[in-house]
Amino acid sequence: MSAYDEEETPFDAYRERVDRPLTRLFMEYGTDRLGWFSAGMVANFVARMASLVAPLLLGTAIDAVFPPPERAGEFTLPVVPNAWLPVEQMPQFWFSVTAIALAFVVTAIFTWIYGVTANLFAHGVMHTVRVDSFEKMQRLDQTFFDDKQTGEVMAVLNNDTQNLEMFLDNALMNSLRLIVMVLGIAGVLFYLNWQLALITLVAVPLMVGFTLWFMRVAEPRYVRQRSAVARLNTRLENSIAGMELTKTTANESYETERVRKASKNLFDRTIDVLKLTYLYRPGMELLAGVSFAVTFLVGGLWLTTGTAPGPLSGSLSVGDFVVFLMLTQRIVAPLAEVSNIVDQYENAKASSERIFGLMDIPVAIQDDEDPVSLPDPDGRVEYDSVSFAYDDIMADEDHEAETVIDDVSFSAEPGEMVALVGPTGAGKSTMLKLLMRLYDVDDGEIRVDGHDLRDVAIEDLREATGYVGQETFLFDGTIADNIRYGSQEASIDAVREAAKAAEAHEFIQDLEEGYDTRVGERGVKLSGGQRQRIAIARTVLQDPPILVLDEATSAVDTETELAIQRSIERLTADRTTLAIAHRLSTIRDADTILVLEAGEVVERGDHEQLLAEDGRYAALWNVQAGQIDEPAELSGD
């Protein structure tokens, strides 16, 4: 076992608790489409039964032309009453031809019906499962994404839903076909000659035993193979996301090595599975071949000597013998499918475990049953003795979490600005995330307009808060789409006005296609300063009463910086603002400045008061203002 197998992923814990995943899949997603499913099953059944008609009639026809002495002139078929069958040879001939042709047409029509209905069922389930898992994934707490298992989630949404589809249309229908064929053929063989049928079918229990053994041995290997796929996906996703860093640090060969390891792990796990599959498939065919050979041997001796060999008794006609040989062949194909069915069954089981593992992850941050709505919030924000520690969603009980925010209280009246300064890791970003309820406080409470955040409808809260962060994410799409994100209905005029307020209008107009310019994946075709102004325009358009600003530390030219500064000033006017500032000049006018250190407020007041206090803030101010040149203790970056 390699190190890869021992790593735990956030899914593992929940996946292991999923009970009877395929039954659950069927009960939760299959029952809505029971019509398609049943139609598929019935059509499949009819098609398979009709496919047995031709060999049967062939046997009957042969015996009618070359009758054994004791059955001279007989023309019989299983199930069909003799009175319905013609007695003259020519009508018998035409009857056989018509029935065979009809059987082929019926098989073709019902195979088509079965294909369409089974696929509608399987793809319908796949579609609903995919949308549901995405919807659930979006509701998962931020804590889940902190573990950065994007590859795992992608695997669930793509590969796992696909595995379900394969199972639901292929494997499920093939197992029905298998059952129908084996039972149907066994029935016919027993009807024709029960003694030879016993000999022919003795291989079937052996095949079942062999298959059960295979399933038991293969299952753990399939599980390991599937997690290897997931890990490779995570690795690839991570490496591609970090391409710029890889290139700038010349780490291509290191990244290739990491991908190579993950890929080699998948290779090994796959070979583990294939070694078994390749033992299984020929094994099954060998058993089927032995059954055919023994039937041929016993039946051949019976016919050529004219007497039943060994303990057998009675007679065997040429027609029956031909039917035996043809149908024994027909058993091989569906039985050889068992390996695929088992393959797909194992995959689907592992996949639905992962899907339900994702669905079962509890969501801590969600709306109360009857949440308070904030239709027209004033934007009063209060932090009341707030304490918080990041906790791992998978952490065990004795896991000690480190306090990141420690008993912080302050309040901001509508329209006021509270600025957070402090050294890196002091907890400034965490303070902002708590207000947007990406995490819930452990102690104390945060209130908006007097309501505890945990009572407020999350959607209302997040609509009431606008966030402009250090990293500006843009979706692939046009500039206008990106400004409109969050205010989908806004007119192009409103978009333009917002861009003007954000000082983005000019550079957008200079682009070849203006507001219709596509920004490329994640906005890579724009500069950092341009992206930031688009984010500001987006927030202007959203027009929230509360603003959360995480000041960009990335260097932009002075002109851009001034433009951003002006647009932010316009944005913060009349809105309650919580801002992280690295350059103290930007927060001089803040109503309250909180100096945070290791999660605690160590100084508070406005700019003048803090300077007068001559503490940490004053020291940093003097450094930034160039009045002294001691290293800046409070430098946030």
Ligand SMILES: Nc1ncnc2c1ncn2[C@@H]1O[C@H](COP(=O)(O)OP(=O)(O)OP(=O)(O)O)[C@@H](O)[C@H]1O
């Ligand atoms: N998602 C997370 N999971 C666990 N711990 C975290 C997480 N995010 C931050 N932390 C930890 O919480 C502490 C506070 O981090 P935070 O990002 O709030 O600091 P900050 O003051 O904003 O720092 P900076 O100025 O560098 O952005 C740090 O010790 C950090 O390691």
